[in-house]
Each structure stands twice: as C-alpha cells, then as structure tokens.
Amino acid sequence: MKFITKNMILTALGLLSLTLTVEAQIKVKAEFVPRKEAKEKIAPDPQNLSDVVRIKTDADGSAGVERVVFEVDDQFRFEVKKPPYQFDWDTLAETDGAHTVGIIAYNINGQTGTQRLKVKVENKLALGMEHWVGAGWAAFRRGDAEEMARAVRKAFKINTRDPQAARLMALYRGVQGDIGGGFGMLNDNQNNIPKDDSATLDVIAYLTLSRGVYAGKTEEMVTALNTALAIMKPRAKGVVREATAAFPPNKSDTKGHIARGDMCFYGNQFEDALKAYELAQTSADTAALRRTANRRIALTLISLNRMKDAGKMLNQLLSGNDATATDSALYGTYLFKDRQYQAARDTVRDAGAKRNVAGLCVAVLSDLALGARATAYKEARDAVEIADTAETQYIAQAALADAGDHENAKKSFQAAFLRAPFFMPTLVSRGYEIMAYGKEESRFLDASNIFDAVLRFDPDNAGALAGRSLAYTLQKRTAAALPLLKRLQNIDPLAPDLAILSAVQYEQNKETFKAAKDALERARKLDPVNFKDTIVPQMPEFAVRMTRLRRVVPMSPRLLDIADNPPPVEPAVTTASK
Numbered sequence: 209m210k211f212i213t214k215n216m217i218l219t220a221l222g223l224l225s226l227t228l229t230v231e232a233q234i235k236v237k238a239e240f241v242p243r244k245e246a247k248e249k250i251a252p253d254p255q256n257l258s259d260v261v262r263i264k265t266d267a268d269g270s271a272g273v274e275r276v277v278f279e280v281d282d283q284f285r286f287e288v289k290k291p292p293y294q295f296d297w298d299t300l301a302e303t304d305g306a307h308t309v310g311i312i313a314y315n316i317n318g319q320t321g322t323q324r325l326k327v328k329v330e331n332k333l334a335l336g337m338e339h340w341v342g343a344g345w346a347a348f349r350r351g352d353a354e355e356m357a358r359a360v361r362k363a364f365k366i367n368t369r370d371p372q373a374a375r376l377m378a379l380y381r382g383v384q385g386d387i388g389g390g391f392g393m394l395n396d397n398q399n400n401i402p403k404d405d406s407a408t409l410d411v412i413a414y415l416t417l418s419r420g421v422y423a424g425k426t427e428e429m430v431t432a433l434n435t436a437l438a439i440m441k442p443r444a445k446g447v448v449r450e451a452t453a454a455f456p457p458n459k460s461d462t463k464g465h466i467a468r469g470d471m472c473f474y475g476n477q478f479e480d481a482l483k484a485y486e487l488a489q490t491s492a493d494t495a496a497l498r499r500t501a502n503r504r505i506a507l508t509l510i511s512l513n514r515m516k517d518a519g520k521m522l523n524q525l526l527s528g529n530d531a532t533a534t535d536s537a538l539y540g541t542y543l544f545k546d547r548q549y550q551a552a553r554d555t556v557r558d559a560g561a562k563r564n565v566a567g568l569c570v571a572v573l574s575d576l577a578l579g580a581r582a583t584a585y586k587e588a589r590d591a592v593e594i595a596d597t598a599e600t601q602y603i604a605q606a607a608l609a610d611a612g613d614h615e616n617a618k619k620s621f622q623a624a625f626l627r628a629p630f631f632m633p634t635l636v637s638r639g640y641e642i643m644a645y646g647k648e649e650s651r652f653l654d655a656s657n658i659f660d661a662v663l664r665f666d667p668d669n670a671g672a673l674a675g676r677s678l679a680y681t682l683q684k685r686t687a688a689a690l691p692l693l694k695r696l697q698n699i700d701p702l703a704p705d706l707a708i709l710s711a712v713q714y715e716q717n718k719e720t721f722k723a724a725k726d727a728l729e730r731a732r733k734l735d736p737v738n739f740k741d742t743i744v745p746q747m748p749e750f751a752v753r754m755t756r757l758r759r760v761v762p763m764s765p766r767l768l769d770i771a772d773n774p775p776p777v778e779p780a781v782t783t784a785s786k
Contacts (some may be wrong), residue, residue, distance in 0.1 A: 233319065233321060234267055234268065234273065234313045234314075234315055234319065234320060234321030235266075235267070235268045235321055236265060236266070236267050236311055236312075236313045236321040236322060236323045237265065237266045237267075237323065238263055238264065238265040238266075238309075238311040238323045238325060239251070239263070239264060240252045240254055240257075240261055240262065240263055240264075241262050241263075241264045241294075242262070243260070243262050243296070246260075246354060247354055247596060248354075254325060254326075254327045254328070255327065255328045256328065256330050257299050257327055257328065257329050257330065258299055258329065258330055258331045258332070258358070259298075259299060259300065259331070259357075259358045259361060259362075260296050260297065260298050260299070261296070261297050261299060262294055262295070262296050262297070263278065263294060263295045263297060263309065263311070263325075264292065264293070264294045265293040265294065265295075265311050265313070265323075266293070267293055267313035267321065272315055272316055273293075273313050273314070273315060274289070274314050274315055274316050275287055275288065275289045275313075275314050276288045276289075276293040276311065276312070276313045276314075277310075277311075277312045277313075277314070278295040278297070278309065278310070278311055279309070279310035279311075279312070280297070280302060280307055280308070280309055280310075281307055281308055282308075282310065285297065293313070297309070299329045299331060300331055300333075300361060300362065300365045302329050303329070304329050304330055304331055304332070304333065304334070305328065305329060306326070306327070306328050307327050307328070307329060308324055308325070308326055308327070309324070309325040309327055310322065310323075310324050310325075311323045311324075311325070331362060331365075332362075333362060333365060333366055336366070337363055337366050337367060337370055337372060337373065338372075340359045340360075340362040340363040340366065341359070341363050341372045341373065341376055342454055343355075343359040344356050344359035344360050344363060344376045344379075344380070345376065345407075345450075346467070346470075346471065347359055348379060348380075348383065349447075349471060349474040349475070350470065350474055350764070350765070350766045351597055351598040351599075351627035351628045351766065352597075352766070353383050353384075353627070356380055356383065357380060359376075360373075360376050360377055360380045363376055363377075364377060369398070369399070369400075371399060371400045371401045371402065372407075374393055374396075374399035374400075374401055375393075375394070375399075375401050375407060375408060375411055377393055378390040378391070378392075378393035378394045378401075378411055378415070379410075379411045379414060379415075381393065382411070382414055382415045382418045383626070383627075385418070385422070387415055387418050387419045387422070390411070390415045390418075391415055394408065394411060394412065394415075406443060406446050409439050409443060410439075410440075410443055412439065413435075413436040413437075413439035413440045413443070414436070414626075414629065416432050416435050416436040416439075417432060417433065417436035417437075417440075417625075417626070417629055418626055419432050420432020420433050420435075420436065421621075421622050421625055421626055422622065426642065426650070426654035426657070426658070427654070427657070429658075430654075430657040430658060430660075430661055433635070433658070433661040434661050434664065436629075437661060437664060437665040438664070440629070440630070440665065441664075441665050444475050444476055444477060444630070445477070447471055447472060447474075447475030447477055448472055448475070448477050448480045450471065451467075451468040451471035451472050451475075451480075451484075452468065454467070454468070454471070455467050455468035455471075455484075457484070457487060460487075461491065462488045462491045462492045462493070462497045462501070463488075463497070465484050465485070465487040465488035465491065465501075466484070466485065466488045466497075466500060466501060466504065466765075468484040469481045469482075469483075469484030469485040469488065469504060469508075469765075470504075470765045470766075472484060473504070473507075473508060473511075473764070473765055474628070474630060474764070474765075475630060476630050476666075478508050478511045478512050479512070481504075481508050482505065482508045482509070482512070485501050485504040485505045485508060486501075486505060488500075488501035488504075489501040489502060489505060495530065499525070499528075499530070500768075500769075502521060502524065502525055503525065503534070503535070503538060503768055504765055504768070505521055506518050506521040506522050506525065506538055506542075507538060507541070507763055507764075507765070507768070509521060510541060510542055510545060510763075515542070515545070515546065518542055519542060522535070522538060522539045522542055525538070525539075526539060532772065533556075533558070533559060533562045533564040533566075533567050533771070534564060534566050534567070534768055534771040534772050536555050536556055536559075536567060537555075537556055537559065537564060537566035537567040537569070537570050537763070537768075537771060538566070538763065538768070539555050540552040540553075540555040540556045540567065540570035540571075540574070540761070541570055541761040541763045543555060544570060544573060544574060544577075544760075544761050545760065545761070547704070547734070547735050547757075549574045549577040549578050549737060549738070550574070550578060550737065552570055552574045553570075553571060553574035553575060553578065555570070556568070556570045556571045556574075559571050559587075560587060560590055563594055563774045564771050564774070565591050565594045565595045565597075565599075565600060565767065565770055565771050565774060566763060566767050566768060566770075566771035567771065568587050568588075568590060568591040568594070568600075568603075569591060569599055569600065569602075569603050569761055569762060569763065569767065570761055571584075571587050572584045572587045572588045572591065572603040572606065572607055573603060573606060573759050573760075573761055575587065576606055576607065576610055576756050576759070577738065577756050577757055577759075578737070581607070581610050581611055584606075584607045584610070585607045585608075585611050587607075588600070588603050588604045588606070588607035588608075589604070589607075591603060591604070592604050594774055595767075595770045595774065597627065597766065597767065597770065598623070598624045598625075598627035598628035598631065598634075598762070598764075599624075599628075599762040599763070599764055599766075599767045601620045601621075601623040601624035601627070602620075602624040602631075602633070602634055602637070602762040603762065604617075604620040604624075605617050605620035605621045605624055605634070605637060605638075605641075606637060606756075606759055608620055609637075609641045609645060609755070610755075610756065612645075614641070614645055617641065621634060621637075621638050621641075624762075625638075628762075628764075631762065632662050632665065632666055632669055632671075632672070633671060633759065633760045633762065634762075635658055635661070635662050636658075636659070636662055636669065636671040636672050636675060636758065637671075637755070637758075637759055638658060639654075639655040639656075639658035639659050639662075639672070639675050640655070640671075640675055640751070640754065640755040640758060641755060642654050642655045642658070643655035643675070643678065643679060643682070643751055643755075644748075644751040644752045644754070644755040645752075645755075652679045652682055652683050655675065655679050656676055656679045656680075659672040659673075659675045659676040659679065660676070663676070668695075668699050670696060670699050670700040670703070671758045671760070673692050673695055673696045673699065673700075674696060674700070674703065674705060674706065674709070674754065674758055675754075675758065676689075676692050677689040677692040677693050677696065677709055678705075678709065678747075678750075678751060678754055680692070681709060681712055681747055682747050682748070682751060684716070686712065686713050686716045686717060689709065689713070690713060693706065693709055693710060693713065702734055703734070704730075704731040704732075704734040704735040704738070704739045704757075705731075705739075705750075705753075705754050705757060705758070707727045707728070707730040707731035707734065707739075708727070708728070708731050708739065708741065708744070708745065708750060710727045711723075711724045711727035711728050711731070711744050712744055712747070714727060715744050724744060728741050728742060728743070728744070735757075738753060738756075738757060
C-alpha cells in the first residue's frame with residue numbers, strides 16, 4: 209500500500225493551481241472595424257486614424273469575461289461589461305501622432321488578458337480653421353454628409369466659439385434634419401455669426417429650404433422654396449468667387465483646377481466649370497488626371513447642351529484602351545439626353561454586375577422610359593446600397609414613384625433635394641409626380657406652384673416650362689399654356705412632348721386637322737418608341753409619360769469618382785462563419 213505524503217499533496221495542489229490558472233487565462237483579440245451606421249465600408253487604417261473609429265474586441269476565457277477596459281497610453285477611456293465589447297474612440301480627444309491602445313479583459317477571478325495596438329492619429333488640425341471650414345462647405349456642396357461631419361467636428365475642435373465653425377455647425381444640423389437647432393445656432397449671439405454675411409445667407413436659405421421640404425403641405429413647401437431660392441439665386445455667382453479664391457487659376461495645380469471646376473459645377477455655373485476643367489486637362493501630367501478632366505469636360509458640355517462637342521470628347525474617351533464602365537455611363541448620359549433610350553440602356557448593360565453606380569443611374573431612367581419598371585426598381589435599390597447619394601436618391605425617387613410607392617418616393621425626394629439643392633431636376637420631377645400620380649384636387653395647382661418656383665430660379669428650365677404647360681393643359685387652360693409653349697419652342701425645339709402639347713392646342717382651338725396631325729407625326733419621328741400616337745392622347749395618361757421622359761440623368765463629378773472606386777462588397781455571412 210502506497211502512503212500519500214504531505215509533499216505529494218502539496219505537489220498535487222500546485223499542479224491543480226497551475227491547471228486552473230491556465231484554464232482561466234483570457235484570450236483577447238482586438239481590431240478596428242467600420243461603423244455601419246456611419247456608412248463606413250472599410251476598416252480604419254491604424255496608422256492613419258481620424259475622427260471617430262471603432263475598436264471591436266473578442267474576449268474569451270473559461271471563467272467568463274466580467275468586463276473589458278479600453279485605455280489610451282495607459283489612461284482609462286471606456287469600460288464594457290457585456291458583449292459586444294467595442295469602443296467608439298473619438299481621436300479628436302487625442303494629440304496627433306503615435307499612441308498605444310490597450311484592451312484589457314477581466315474575468316470574475318480578477319485575472320486578465322491584454323492586447324496592445326500601436327496606432328497613429330492624423331486629424332491634421334494644424335491645417336487650421338480656414339481649411340476645415342472650407343472642406344466642410346465643399347463636402348456640403350457635393351452632398352457628402354459624412355465628410356462634412358468630419359470637417360465640422362475638426363473645425364469645432366479647433367475653436368468652438370469661432371463664428372465660421374458655429375455657422376458650419378448650424379448648416380450641418382440642418383443637413384441632419386435638426387432645422388430648429390440650426391436656426392438656434394445662427395441666432396445665438398454668443399456665436400457672433402455675422403447676420404448679413406453671404407455665407408450666413410446661404411445657411412439661412414438651406415435651413416428655410418429644409419423646413420419647406422419637410423413641411424406636410426405642398427403650399428407650405430412652396431412658400432419656403434420661394435424664400436430660399438430667392439436667396440440662392442444671387443448667391444450662385446458667389447460660388448465662382450469662392451472657388452477662385454480657394455483655388456486661384458494662376459496658382460493651382462491640376463487637382464486645384466478640378467476642385468474649382470467642381471465647386472462651379474455644383475453651383476450650376478457650368479461655363480466657369482468648363483474653363484477650370486480645360487485648365488486641368490492642359491496641366492495634367494498623368495493619364496489618370498487627364499481622363500478625370502476629360503470626363504468632367506464631357507459632362508459639363510452635356511449640361512450646357514453642347515451635344516456635338518460632348519460627343520467628340522466621349523468618342524475620344526471610349527476609343528482608348530483604358531476606357532471603363534464609367535466612360536460608358538457618361539456616353540449613356542449623352543444618349544439619354546438625346547432621347548435614345550434603348551441605346552443608352554444597351555451602353556450600360558453590365559453596370560449592375562460591375563457595381564458601377566453611374567451606369568446604374570443611366571439604366572434606371574432608361575428602363576423607366578422603356579416601361580421596364582420592375583427592373584428599374586431593383587437597379588435603383590442596388591444603386592442606393594452601393595452609394596447613398598443625392599444622385600442615387602434621385603433615381604430611387606423616380607423608380608418608387610413609378611412603382612406606386614409614393615410615400616417612400618417623397619422621402620427619396622427629400623433626401624436628394626436637400627443633398628443637392630441647386631439640382632433643379634429633383635424639384636421638377638416632384639412636380640410631375642404630384643401631377644401624374646396625386647389624388648388631391650389641388651394637385652395641378654400644387655405642381656404648378658413648384659414649377660413656378662423653379663422658373664423664378666431658372667427661367668429657361670425646359671422641364672419646368674413643359675410641366676407648367678402640361679398643368680395648364682390638364683386644366684383645359686390652353687390659352688395660358690400657349691406662351692409657355694412658345695418659350696419652350698426656342699429652348700427645346702426637338703422635344704417630342706412639345707409636339708404633343710402643340711397638337712392639343714390645335715385640336716382644342718379648332719385649328720386645322722392637318723396641323724394636329726402634322727404635330728403628332730413630328731412627335732413620332734422624334735421618338736418613335738414612346739410617341740406612337742396617331743390621335744391626340746388623353747392628357748392624364750400622357751402626364752405619366754411626360755413624368756418618365758422629362759427626367760434627366762443626375763450625373764455629377766462626385767458620381768463619376770464613386771463609380772470608379774465603389775465601396776467594397778461586404779463579405780456574405782456563411783453558416784460556418786456564424
């Protein structure tokens with residue numbers, strides 16, 4: 209019989225203690241991950257961190273995990289007591305430069321597991337207030353709310369009482385839907401915001417516009433629109449001055465010329481945008497920059513209705529070996545404006561497979577023009593999922609309205625218009641949709657008031673002139689429509705819907721049968737796919753057709769850039785990874 213000695217017991221206890229210690233160890237794995245609610249698609253770079261970043265931790269131990277503590281340079285920052293173990297770290301609270309992030313997990317026995325991350329913060333606050341305020345305004349003008357938020361926070365970090373920073377924050381609150389908060393900041397005397405400064409007027413116009421767009425009744429929206437657009441119209445020229453001051457033509461490099469052109473483009477100052485892009489084309493020292501400039505030149509020529517010149521530039525872009533799906537999307541925009549809807553659709557046939565958001569915008573509007581609503585609805589959904597921008601919300605507005613989902617179409621209208629308030633086709637489309645799909649007795653008056661607001665801002669807007677003419681025609685007020693049709697004849701003489709509206713005039717004014725017949729024949733020649741009428745169509749049905757065909761492809765410099773660099777696809781969750 210073998211006796212158990214005291215030493216054997218102590219040894220056994222020691223081994224047991226060692227075993228328990230090993231089993232109680234906590235495994236910690238931490239990494240930076242994208243914040244989905246902030247629409248981030250990729251994880252932050254640990255060596256180039258800015259603004260708010262998310263650290264996610266997996267902690268596992270046999271004795272359980274009681275809490276996880278996050279430290280920066282050995283200083284406590286945050287504690288989490290239950291999953292998910294993550295920390296949204298505001299790097300603006302730290303100095304720029306190297307830091308160590310410590311993640312310590314504790315179990316119920318007080319034992320720990322630790323991981324340390326060597327990182328670098330690069331908020332670049334040293335660039336100064338002027339830089340970050342300018343960056344915030346530039347992001348606002350191109351409809352980039354996320355980038356605007358980052359610029360606003362950095363400006364506020366530099367000096368919370370600076371009038372420029374406070375004014376930009378007031379604007380950002382409006383972008384976020386906090387209209388009252390935005391006006392509150394403007395009216396707070398402690399912020400010392402100059403009341404009659406041009407930038408302050410811009411913010412007032414935007415907040416007023418926002419209040420109107422979110423108004424429950426169309427007449428309230430129109431009242432706010434007229435007030436805001438009256439401020440915005442004279443300010444449009446101010447965009448050119450600001451762009452020239454920020455990026456002087458005689459001192460800027462290629463990227464500076466492009467930035468100046470973009471500012472002018474978003475302010476509807478297309479002639480000035482074209483001059484800037486042409487300087488960028490001349491100064492470009494790489495093929496990539498030259499292509500960027502040439503695309504913007506082609507886009508601006510389309511916006512100026514210089515279709516022949518645009519066609520030449522597009523042929524040049526498409527003939528190169530480095531032509532991409534984005535170049536095809538630009539060509540599709542050109543074809544759509546020329547009312548070659550099937551050709552436009554064929555040009556962007558594989559846009560969805562390539563996740564090219566510019567091509568999808570062309571595809572959606574072309575499919576709606578060709579009557580393929582179901583396909584257009586899916587493409588619009590895909591486009592918004594790839595990039596939620598003013599442009600994709602505009603095409604979502606169109607697809608939803610034509611599918612009968614008018615409540616969500618209104619929400620997409622709000623999102624699109626408030627992100628790009630100078631893009632009048634969004635308002636014009638809303639007027640058509642109210643007229644074609646609305647049930648209220650006031651729908652023709654409501655639509656007319658929207659068209660009138662647009663025409664006060666842009667007297668030669670062909671879509672608004674055609675819509676106003678249609679509204680009068682639907683109300684059987686053909687005499688009132690006649691002067692508008694004459695104006696439209698000078699601006700958009702090859703529009704097939706103009707020929708149809710003219711045929712209605714001839715018929716209702718008891719002019720010759722031949723005049724109406726000739727007008728219908730002209731419409732068939734201009735667009736044989738969508739205008740096959742041999743007799744004057746019923747106006748309610750024709751209103752739906754005009755709603756589809758008076759839309760424009762919302763191509764923009766920002767959309768071209770996003771199309772070339774789409775956010776990465778998130779990996780699918782498989783059973784194994786769960």
